[in-house]
Amino acid sequence: VNEDVVSTRWLRAAxxxxxxxxxxVLLALPSALDSQLRRDSxxxxxxxxxxxxxxxxxxxxxxxxxxxxxxxxxxxxxxxxVSGLEQRGLVRRSADPGNGxxxxxxxxxxxxxxxxxxAPGHVEAVRRLVLxxxxxxxxxxxxxxxxTILTGLAGPCPPLDANSTSQS
Amino acid sequence: VNEDVVSTRWLRAAxxxxxxxxxxVLLALPSALDSQLRRDSxxxxxxxxxxxxxxxxxxxxxxxxxxxxxxxxxxxxxxxxVSGLEQRGLVRRSADPGNGxxxxxxxxxxxxxxxxxxAPGHVEAVRRLVLxxxxxxxxxxxxxxxxTILTGLAGPCPPLDANSTSQS
DNA sequence: AAAGATTGACTTTTCAATCTTG
DNA sequence: CAAGATTGAAAAGTCAATCTTT
Numbered sequence: 001v002n003e004d005v006v007s008t009r010w011l012r013a014a015x016x017x018x019x020x021x022x023x024x025v026l027l028a029l030p031s032a033l034d035s036q037l038r039r040d041s042x043x044x045x046x047x048x049x050x051x052x053x054x055x056x057x058x059x060x061x062x063x064x065x066x067x068x069x070x071x072x073x074x075x076x077x078x079x080x081x082v083s084g085l086e087q088r089g090l091v092r093r094s095a096d097p098g099n100g101x102x103x104x105x106x107x108x109x110x111x112x113x114x115x116x117x118x119a120p121g122h123v124e125a126v127r128r129l130v131l132x133x134x135x136x137x138x139x140x141x142x143x144x145x146x147x148t149i150l151t152g153l154a155g156p157c158p159p160l161d162a163n164s165t166s167q168s
Numbered sequence: 169v170n171e172d173v174v175s176t177r178w179l180r181a182a183x184x185x186x187x188x189x190x191x192x193v194l195l196a197l198p199s200a201l202d203s204q205l206r207r208d209s210x211x212x213x214x215x216x217x218x219x220x221x222x223x224x225x226x227x228x229x230x231x232x233x234x235x236x237x238x239x240x241x242x243x244x245x246x247x248x249x250v251s252g253l254e255q256r257g258l259v260r261r262s263a264d265p266g267n268g269x270x271x272x273x274x275x276x277x278x279x280x281x282x283x284x285x286x287a288p289g290h291v292e293a294v295r296r297l298v299l300x301x302x303x304x305x306x307x308x309x310x311x312x313x314x315x316t317i318l319t320g321l322a323g324p325c326p327p328l329d330a331n332s333t334s335q336s
Numbered sequence: 337a338a339a340g341a342t343t344g345a346c347t348t349t350t351c352a353a354t355c356t357t358g
Numbered sequence: 359c360a361a362g363a364t365t366g367a368a369a370a371g372t373c374a375a376t377c378t379t380t
Contacts, residue, residue, distance in 0.1 A: 010291035015299060018311025022298075025314040027213075027240035028321050030194050031350095036325050044370080045195075064341060072195035077371060079342055084370095101340045101379040123178035125325050130190075131183060133316045141309050143186025146193040148301045153196050157204050157293050199372095212348080233362060245349060247364055252348095269357040269362050 029129065036125040041118035046073060046081055048122060051090065051107060051115040060107035063096065067105055090114055197297065204293040209286035214241060214249055216290060219258065219275060219283040228275035231264065235273055258282055 011019060034045040043051070053070035054060050062070075068078040082105055085091040090111030096102035107115070131139060179187060202213040211219070221238035222228050230238075236246040250273055253259040258279030264270035275283070299307060 010287055018307045021314035021318050022310050024240050024318050026198050032321050040327050072192050119178055129320050130317055133320055134313055138309060138313050139186045141306060142190050145302055145306050146189035149298055150189050150192050152297050152301055153200050159208050
């Protein structure tokens with residue numbers, strides 16, 4: 001019993017049986033949503049979230065760092081992505097009048113139209129791939145759980161060293 | 169009320185409130201797991217899944233296409249990734265004796281050792297970031313739901329055209 | 337000097353084209 | 359010609375270094 005399968009050695013079988021499909025969804029669902037958006041709207045999922053994040057804001061405008069959090073990406077990733085959207089005329093960048101070190105991004109008219117055009121297809125995909133497949137109440141359970149997980153993702157994940165020296 | 173926020177126009181508020189954090193986890197959790205593995209074990213999450221997939225197989229050997237499914241990636245992505253692992257001596261490729269068009273990947277001794285060394289830290293991260301934060305039963309609910317979603321991800325996600333012409 | 341953001345170099349992923357075997 | 363797999367070029371993402379404003 002000591003030369004067990006590595007991937008299962010440290011997770012109990014019951015945990016593993018639930019973690020593995022979840023992990024699969026984690027890896028495969030974003031790709032699927034991304035593909036749909038690219039195919040039907042020439043927009044990445046990240047790009048979509050950027051436009052959506054701006055559309056929610058007063059004046060369709062937000063500081064970059066705020067937008068990065070909304071779109072679940074690093075500031076650097078956002079900056080690169082916004083450069084692309086800006087070149088396509090979907091977003092405009094400008095310095096915040098009140099604070100020179102803040103850059104705000106603003107949704108252009110075309111950006112808004114692009115988002116409006118992309119939304120139905122994206123939401124349809126979310127329904128078809130996720131919402132419609134869940135049993136009643138599952139979405140809510142998942143939503144609450146996700147909220148909790150998200151909180152934990154803020155802090156770093158320290159390496160394990162002297163503390164949990166698991167026996168072999 | 170007609171110039172509503174685009175991102176919320178097509179999902180009911182209750183759905184959105186649960187979908188948004190889930191979407192956040194979808195985007196941010198893989199990165200977090202990836203970072204931990206890269207930092208502590210010089211392995212990507214995808215690379216880890218490849219090694220883990222092989223470690224589960226008889227003779228530590230699997231056809232590429234089988235491995236691609238296990239690791240939740242495309243064959244092309246797998247091929248590139250295995251090239252990297254092969255150069256580092258963690259995996260070996262060879263033609264299947266029984267069927268010349270099948271390439272099988274085999275875990276080397278070093279690959280197995282690398283996986284063994286990486287596993288505790290990875291599993292610890294999974295616990296810390298996910299499992300420990302879930303309420304009793306939530307993991308199982310999520311696991312079942314994920315299984316269902318995964319099934320749906322197999323088929324394509326057709327574009328929406330003449331069918332669901334939503335009113336504005 | 338720290339916050340906010342950008343940049344460039346490097347790595348990873350994707351997409352379409354290709355190659356090889358059955 | 360279809361299945362299994364690889365390749366190369368282009369796109370996207372990550373990381374560390376940098377720049378500017380406070």
